[in-house]
Amino acid sequence: MEKTLFIQTVGLTKKFGDVVAVDNVDMDVFKGEIRGLIGENGSGKSTISSMISGIHTITSGKILLDGKEFRPSGALDARNHKISMIVQEMGTIDGLTVAENIFLGEEGKFGKAGFVNRAKMNAEAAKALAKIGLERIRPEDSINAYSFEDRKLVEIARAVYYDPELFIVDETTTALSQDGRDIIHSLMRQMRDTGKAVLFISHDLPELMEICDALTILRDGKLIATIERKDFDEDKIKQTMVGRVIEGNYYRSDYDFSCSNEVMLEVKDVEAGLLKDLNVTVHAGEIVGIGGLSGGGMHDVGKVMFGMLKLRKGQVTAYAPAKYTLKEKMKKSVSALTKKPFDVEKPVVPYDIRSIKDALSANIGYISKDRDKETLILQASIKDNLTLSALDELAVCGIITPWAEKKFAKKQVEGLRIKCSSMRQPVKELSGGNKQKVSFGKWIGKDSKILVFDSPTRGVDVGVKTTMYQLLYRLKKEGYAIVIISEELPELIGMSDRMLIVKDGEVTKEFTRSPELKESDVIGYMI
């Protein structure tokens, strides 16, 4: 089949200040293909697509659309040229109905003498939703009534409604469960088959290899290679991405699932949130993986362990050293002032976890799935973020000195190799992987021995993932009790000693670490 050129970039360059994000990229996208863009964080994938869709301005170079130069003045202009983009972040507005969200800025279409004909708008919205098979979402409902995933799907419906010639999907699928992914995948295929073009950005290499007709690999803003489907080879692609050899398996390589007998965390007959009956025990030096579908209650497991959900039934118990008595606390302050060592061994006692406060005193650390909103304070500096959960430990007679803070933060920044210009840099300026390292450091520094991570590698690239996995493994060896909640099965299979699959609020199956364990063995228990 003869391929017709659709979008061509010539010497496309984008600078943010002095930083070159996209460097002289010449890329050709053809009609009737799904083109994958892949590269490490900061390699310029999102920037390229943002320039095409008019979100970013072009520094130099040009974009040719059907051979004519195209310089979008904004997202609306791009949409008028039939280019639609779905972004990673939330793109719907709270408080509006589904229909209003779909026709945001286009209400005039249904207008009559300044009034909006709602019935007509809802009917049209229903059509838009039906187009991607989402009849279950009702256009007149408030968008707030729907989950993150459904809202993402509404965005997709909005993008598709305008019948785009070029459909850009920017890391959307990482936030979706298998259902959502299936919808978006079939949509992409459908568009390809009708001669349209799709730009697909994702970190999930297997997904890209499954869907795309060709993959463009970017590194440090430069286009490194474009590989046709017939030449796909996972190891080779990974290598090209990072520019160095990565082992085919970047998870831990041992299959030793033994751990100490010491129970650190025990969840017993818990009924809370979506969970109906949950029993989990986590030992010291053990990584327990929690898998399942996004809406099946797996995320509530983490929340229960961190005391964020009210328990209707059952009990969560953590085992940690007893707290210092007031007298010992004073002694500690005194020894800190006189620089004398202070070591009082406290016996391990059970803690009943009913609130975040309980969880913190029992040395439990938790990283939320929505890291930027819940775990980190983006505007605050790296130092402030690292110390925020450890203020009690840092205080001497109630006073937290700047040098104690600095020492504490420095240890984490160095230990985790957080890339930053200084500890005073706001966390929002860091890349995704480094942000995640800051949230790790927050708990490791506080000496939390029980770590609950919800989707720890969401939205980070292969290179950072590898570091995360090494770190998790190191923590396991040091005797931490670790719970990983993840939607990515390979990650769970690759990392956990024991894996629990949660479906509809119940554990359907427990797997023990083994080299024979395959994704296909697990998937059946999820759906």
Add this chain to the structure above:
Amino acid sequence: MKTDKEKKVLVPAEATVEETSAECVEKRKFTGADVWQFAKSQKNSLIRYGAFVLVLIVFAITTGGKLFSTYNMKSIISQVTPLLIMSVGLIFVFAHGGMDISVGAVVGLCSLLSVYVLNDTGSLFLVLLTCIAVSVACYIINGGSSIFFKIMSTISSLAIMFAARGIVTYNVSRTEDTIRFSDSSLVKLFSDNYGFMIASCVIIVLICKVLFDYTKLGKQAKATGDNPLGAAQSGANVNLIKILCYVVAGVCVGIASVFAIARVGSVSENMGSGREMDVLIALILGGMTLSGGTRSKLSAAVIGSITYVLLSNGLSISGVPTNYISLVKGILFLLIVVLTLRQSRNIRELPR
């Protein structure tokens, strides 16, 4: 001097923080954009110290040095003291993301009660205690209702403002006589002792500085201002922190109102009104971001209050009619708010 500057050229690492004179800029091969970037990132500090220096210089010239006369200095100190103590306390409320416009009415209420207490008991200590207790109670109701009924703190403070103002107006209208200290010499410590005023300011600022920057309370409050959810998941008891912030504010406002009433000596219906605006303008002049958060600095309250008093004082002694002073303040307020708000409008294009 010159060689000194040339030396610095060799050490580019230091270059960013030092001076910004045009000559230096050229020598270091700084582009204008660099200076602009730096200025933008340090905008709040620039406003803080820039406004202070500017006001000082301008009025030193226009008043021909009268600004620094002993008499005027005394007047400045007695005006700065209550405003500074209030601002320092209220910065805790603003830093955690709250808003307060009840301070004027609370000062009015405290003043009223101090007159009653002093006239009845003659004890200055009891006056101070009453003021603190009443003011703390007002602020706990204020913060508590905003937290537990989940209403905006502006609205709850509005309610407190009306309630407190109502009590003052009612009591003032009940009697024909002015409500005043029967023996004003008893409050001399708070009205005429300038050393005591300065000492109180210094001590309160020091205590608040420690609370604000070096304790769990201040740190968690600032984090709450940026991201309450994140602060909660890092172990902050957000509601408790908010209430404690209101308590700190209450204590400070209580102390400040003793200084305020001691200076005037009698209570009118309008006692303290307009204080809420004074505090707001002082904080903004000090470069405080009114939405709070980790970038809040206590020095904003200190420098801002001094600048604000210098400004009103300077305007009046350089001959600007009192009627216009409000207008000038209004324009200035708008100007600085526009300057600070431009930040969010003018977002640099950032990589996504």
